[in-house]
Amino acid sequence: MKQSGTIIPEVTQVKQPALEPAKLSVGGKAIDLQVTIGTEQEKAIDITRLRDSTGAITLDPGLGNTGSCTSSITFLDGERGILRYRGIPIEQLAESATYLETSYLLIYGVLPTRRQLEQFTTTLMGRTALPQGMERFFDLLPKTAHPMAVLSSMVQLLSGYYPELTNPNPTAQQIDEVILTLLATFPTLAAYGYRKGRGEPVVPPRKDLTYTSNYLYMMFGPQGGKPNPDEVLVQALRQILILHADHEQNCSTSTVRLVGSSRASAFAAISAGIGALWGPLHGGANQAVIEMLEEIHRSGADFSKVLAKAKDKNSGFRLMGFGHRVYKNFDPRSRILKAACDKVLVRLGIQDPLLDLAKQLEEAALKDDYFLSRKLYPNVDFYSGIILRALGIPTEQFTVIFALGRLAGWLAHWREMLLSPEFRIGRPRQIYVGPTEQKYIPISQRD
Numbered sequence: 001m002k003q004s005g006t007i008i009p010e011v012t013q014v015k016q017p018a019l020e021p022a023k024l025s026v027g028g029k030a031i032d033l034q035v036t037i038g039t040e041q042e043k044a045i046d047i048t049r050l051r052d053s054t055g056a057i058t059l060d061p062g063l064g065n066t067g068s069c070t071s072s073i074t075f076l077d078g079e080r081g082i083l084r085y086r087g088i089p090i091e092q093l094a095e096s097a098t099y100l101e102t103s104y105l106l107i108y109g110v111l112p113t114r115r116q117l118e119q120f121t122t123t124l125m126g127r128t129a130l131p132q133g134m135e136r137f138f139d140l141l142p143k144t145a146h147p148m149a150v151l152s153s154m155v156q157l158l159s160g161y162y163p164e165l166t167n168p169n170p171t172a173q174q175i176d177e178v179i180l181t182l183l184a185t186f187p188t189l190a191a192y193g194y195r196k197g198r199g200e201p202v203v204p205p206r207k208d209l210t211y212t213s214n215y216l217y218m219m220f221g222p223q224g225g226k227p228n229p230d231e232v233l234v235q236a237l238r239q240i241l242i243l244h245a246d247h248e249q250n251c252s253t254s255t256v257r258l259v260g261s262s263r264a265s266a267f268a269a270i271s272a273g274i275g276a277l278w279g280p281l282h283g284g285a286n287q288a289v290i291e292m293l294e295e296i297h298r299s300g301a302d303f304s305k306v307l308a309k310a311k312d313k314n315s316g317f318r319l320m321g322f323g324h325r326v327y328k329n330f331d332p333r334s335r336i337l338k339a340a341c342d343k344v345l346v347r348l349g350i351q352d353p354l355l356d357l358a359k360q361l362e363e364a365a366l367k368d369d370y371f372l373s374r375k376l377y378p379n380v381d382f383y384s385g386i387i388l389r390a391l392g393i394p395t396e397q398f399t400v401i402f403a404l405g406r407l408a409g410w411l412a413h414w415r416e417m418l419l420s421p422e423f424r425i426g427r428p429r430q431i432y433v434g435p436t437e438q439k440y441i442p443i444s445q446r447d
């Protein structure tokens, strides 16, 4: 990695053997389509010229079989339960790396040297304060606003203080600047949103703490006379942030890429990503899992009723924290978190009936043919909620923690997209199935 004021990307290009083209026949017309192969041997049929040659597009609602880009950031294999950031298994990062080290890896493609990490950390921790005057905007928001709405709005507002960083054609230096700005201020925005929402005074950031400790400190202030947050909590949160840091082309990351592809600013793209993450089918699932477990607990822990409801397509209810678009055997992140969960509760001396419930529910679901046949296993959100509860994080803040972790991935994808030779505005097509041409009828003639 070269460093001359700014960090220059070095994308690994591994030469792959040429594959036979795929043959497709549309309306009697045969065409050859080029096949692309990734470094992990995943194959894709390149259909970029399909419409020009045949007049047909591909149809893939939910985009479950569509590659929207090539990417060197994260590899995941849902069948084998593999997740790697820049080739490094998630288990190793969760065990040993810091969140900022992981962020650097995701964004710049390599593990930082000790000196690079120190420089990155010091610069970033020196910029955690919000721009002067911004704090008052938190007071203007309704106290009923969801923390994700607050976070999303504040990220957009932040752009107002950095007009030069909204340049539609940012220089490499401006890209680095906006990445630093967002990474540095995001925990402050999240923690200020929490405290202001409760009508409490904010706790300003501290440069001498780690990224994770500083966030907990801004959330809760000094605890029990101790100036710094408890190390057990810090380590558990560090692990959660790393496990959530990236997950290739998920709903919110695809949103960040799509919004960024119009050359809207990183602030706009990240703010939109927060909106996408909020939903209960995505990041909002961690909040929904706890609400579901609380409800099961209140109603006497009758699993058969819950499972029956989840299986009933008319109920509109799904077993929260179960199932994944990509993982079809197990989610490697949930394995790590399940083990971490036991450790954290034991070390903090917490007995949480919801953890026992979660384990029993998992056991019951995994014996049920409905879940087995559909390959529905606990995902990352199933156990993260219990850990976050143990850390004293209020339920409605859970998705904010997900966003805090995912920010590194969003920024890595935004940067990769802008610097890629593939860059093009994202604009899917559709197949129109509405009425064919019809005449406008004046209102006087419509009854």
Ligand code: COA
Pocket: 062, 280, 281, 282, 283, 285, 310, 311, 317, 318, 319, 320, 321, 322, 323, 324, 325, 326, 374, 376, 379, 380, 381
């Ligand atoms: N509870 C009950 N049934 C579920 C289910 C759940 N959590 N998740 C999926 N299913 C069922 C679907 O109803 C469908 O059944 P069918 O084949 O009989 O119609 C089948 O499993 C496939 O589901 P589908 O909706 O096509 O999967 P998807 O890939 O589009 O959705 C999720 C993936 C994650 C959105 C989905 O599993 C879900 O809603 N999970 C709960 C929310 C959650 O935990 N989200 C966090 C993801 S990290």
